[in-house]
Amino acid sequence: MFLKNLSFSVFFVLLFLPLSKPDLAADRAALLSIRSSVGGRTLFWNISQSTPCSWAGVLCEGNRVTVLRLPGVALSGQLPTGIFSNLTQLRTLSLRLNALTGQLPSDLAACTKLRNLFLQGNMFSGEIPEFLFTLHDIVRLNLGENNFTGALSVGFGNFTRLRTLYLENNRLSGSIPDLKFEKLEQFNVSNNLLNGSIPAGFQAFDSSSFLGNSLCGQPLDSCATGPNGTLVVPSTPTDEAGNAGKKKKLSGGAIVGIVIGSVVGFFLLVLILMFLCRKKGSKKSRSIDIASIKQQELGEKPIGEVENGSGYGNANGYSVAAAAAAAMVGNGKGGAEVNGAGAKKLVFFGKTSRVFDLEDLLRASAEVLGKGTFGTAYRAVLEVGTAVAVKRLKDVTISEREFKEKIEMVGAMDHESLVPLRAYYYSRDEKLLVYDYMPMGSLSALLHGNKGAGRTPLNWEIRSGIALGAARGIQYLHSQGPNVSHGNIKSSNILLTQSYEARVSDFGLAHLVGPSSTPNRVAGYRAPEVTDPRRVSQKADVFSFGVLLLELLTGKPPTHALLHEEGVDLPRWVQSIVREEWTSEVFDLELLRYQNVEEEMVQLLQLGIDCAAQYPDNRPSMSEVTSRIEELRRSSLREDQDLQPDVVDVDDNSSR
Known part of the structure; x- marks a missing residue:
C-alpha cells in the first residue's frame, strides 16, 4: 500500500x-x-x-x-x-x-x-x-x-x-x-x-x-491597366530570347580580352602608385619660409607638407599648413598689434607665456585636424617642440573693433574645464586663434571613431566624468552674465586631455561669423526655438547639452539616429524608448557591462531628457545640471566602494 x-x-x-x-x-x-x-x-x-x-x-x-x-x-x-x-x-x-x-x-x-x-x-x-x-x-x-x-x-x-x-x-x-x-x-x-x-x-x-x-x-x-483592365506593373527585364533575369553568356574571346585587360590595368596601377610614392618620398616635411609665403596667393598653393591628423574631427588631407592662414603678414592692412616694422603680430591674453611669435607659428610644421563650423583647425608644432591648435576662422563679417572686443571677452574666460584661448591674429584677410592642443582629440572622435579591436571601451567612470567636466565649463560660461552663452555645444567641441578630462572649446565664436556659416550649424543639437544660430540663449545651450548627454549614453550621433531603427532625432528616439519601457535598449553596448551603476545611468539619461525638453522653461539651469551629475557620480562611487570586497574577476578561461 x-x-x-x-x-x-x-x-x-x-x-x-x-x-x-x-x-x-x-x-x-x-x-x-x-x-x-x-x-x-x-x-x-x-x-x-x-x-x-x-x-x-x-x-x-x-x-x-x-x-x-x-x-x-x-x-x-x-x-x-x-x-x-x-x-x-x-x-x-x-x-x-x-x-x-x-x-x-x-x-x-x-x-x-x-x-x-x-x-x-x-x-x-x-x-x-x-x-x-x-x-x-x-x-x-x-x-x-x-x-x-x-x-x-x-x-x-x-x-x-x-x-x-x-x-x-x-x-x-x-x-x-x-x-x-x-x-x-x-x-x-x-x-x-x-x-x-x-x-x-x-x-x-x-x-x-x-x-x-x-x-x-x-x-x-x-499603376497602368492593360487592354482587358488588368493591372500592369513593372516587370523584371528580359533578354531577347525572353529569359527573365538571365544574362547572356560571354564568349571565350570576350573572357580572354577581359582577363588580359585586367592584368594590363593592374600593372599600370602598380606603376602609377610607385611613381606617386617616389614623388611623395622626395618631398620631406619642411618648415615654412616667410619670404616664400609672401609670394604665394593665400589658400591657392600648398605651403608645407601636411599629414592627416587624428585630432578634433575628421582629418581630410588638406595641404594648407596652419600658418598659411596668416600669409598676409606685413601687408599693413587690418588691425591687431603692429611692431616697429609695420608687420602684424600675435596678440596674447593675460599671463600667457610669449614663448613664440607669428614668425615661429609660420615656420611650424602643421597638420590638419578637421573642418568645423567656424573654420579649419590645425595642429602646429613649434621649433621648441610645443604643440598648439590653430583655428583659421571663416566668414568673419564684423568690424575689427567689434572683433577685438568680442575676442577679448573670450580670452578673459578662465576655467579648468575650458580650452583656453592663448592668442589671436587679425588682419583684413585672415583671422587666427591659438589654443592649447588637446592630445586625445574630441569626444565625437572617441565615441564614433575607431571601433576596432584596439579601442579602449569608454566605461561609466570616463563618460560620467566627461559629462561633469563639460557641464562645469558651460556653467562657468553662463555665470559670466545672463546673455553669455556658448552657442555651439556638440561632441566635436568637447576636447579631452590625456586623462580623459573634458575641456569645452569654441565658446564665444558664434557671434563672430556671418550668416553663411549658420545653416548647417549644430545639426541635431539645436534647440527648436532657435531661429538665428548667432543668438543662442542659455536655455538653448541646455538643450544642446541634453542632446550631448544622450549621445554620450547611447553612443549614437544625433545626426544619424537611424543607426538604431528610428527616423527621428535623438531626443525623441530616446523618449519613445522610455515610453515603451525598454530603457535598457537605449544604452551603448559598452556601458551594459556596468550593471552596478545602472540606476545612475538611468538618472543621467533622465537628466538628458529633461535638458532636451521642448519648451525652454521646462529645462533646468546649468548649475542644477552640474549638481545632479555631481550627486549621481557620488552615488555611483559610494556603491562601488560598498561592492568592492565582493568583486569577482571574470575568468576568460571559464567562458566558452
Missing part, C-alpha cells in the same frame, strides 16, 4: 512538474544553452555567478531576464527549439548583425511579453512563421537583411501596437496586403520580390521603402 501511494505521489509530481513556472534559474539555463548552441565570438559571461543579471547584454527585472542584447558578436549556426520557452519574461530580444541561420525557433511564441525583436543582418530563412503573429504586443520588429521567403502574411495585422516594421533585403514575394496600422512610423520592404500596387495605408511612406520590387502606385509611379 505504501509503495502504491509513493508511486502515485511520484506520478503526480511528474505530471505537474512541466507546468511549474520558470524562474531565474531556468532563465540562466536557457542563456547557457544559447551560449553552447551557437558558434562565434566568446560571450564573456562569468558563469561562476549564480545570477545571469550581471552578464553583458542581459538585464533583469523582478528576478527574471527581460532583456537579451547580443548584437554583432559573431554568433553563428541555428537557434535550437526549447530555449525561449524558459525566457517567458523577455521584452527585448536583439540578435542583430550576427550569422544565425535556419528558421526561427517555434518556442519563441512563448515570449508573449516581447515588445522589441531585432533580428536583422543574419541569415534566417524560410517563411516568416505564423506563430510570430501571436505576439500581439510587439512594437518594433526588424527582420531585414535575411533570407526570408514567401508572401507577406495578413497576420502582420495582429500587431496593433506596431511602430516599426523593417523587412527589406529578403526574398519575400507576392503583393503587399492592405493592412491598417494606426501607430506605424517606420516601414521598409525594399529589395524583395514583391509586386502589385501599394495599398493606401502604406502610401504615406517614402519611395525608398519600396524600391527594388515590381511595385507601383504612390509614392512610386502610377
